[in-house]
Amino acid sequence: SQQGEEDPQALSIQEGENATMNCSYKTSINNLQWYRQNSGRGLVHLILIRSNEREKHSGRLRVTLDTSKKSSSLLITASRAADTASYFCATAKPSGSARQLTFGSGTQLTVLP
């Protein structure tokens, strides 16, 4: 079964608006990562947040992590049409092995021009 559950499953916003996606997980983690997937393509790593971090920024991306609630959020500010893609969270167990990276169900983001 999937470790991460994401919501919403689909999100449609206007260009310029902010997009927020949430991810919940069930077991202890070493870190949590967000990946982006354009339709019919592979995944691209966006950002990694360690279990001892609460917030991290990268450009227009802001990730938060609440280990007490076992949840994370990805905020994309000032969205652009090119941000249209599926976004997946992925959790790594405390052992740190890449084999143990488990992907969530994904959020399909559509940014309307």
Place this chain on the structure above:
Amino acid sequence: GAVVSQHPSWVICKSGTSVKIECRSLDFQATTMFWYRQFPKQSLMLMATSNEGSKATYEQGVEKDKFLINHASLTLSTLTVTSAHPEDSSFYICSAPRTGVGRAGANVLTFGAGSRLTVL
């Protein structure tokens, strides 16, 4: 940055034939590669872990004889779907752990572009 090349990007074959998908790390060595399967609008399901110089590790429920994995060198892993059937039609994606990104770098994956298999 780390680049993983995967091909073919799409393939159509007749039922009963075998299809080979290649995954190459172009600018780094990958002793481990991962093969995922993805159904439309769904998440990635790890099929197997490919290990250079040794046997692949398959996830529960994945048929070893159906999905043959060979990791012949530090830059190449192949997935062969043997005697393919329509239910094997899917999007297959490979990835390799990215190195040199600090202690947490071992968790970060670089993905190939994926291969869409359609079995008629």
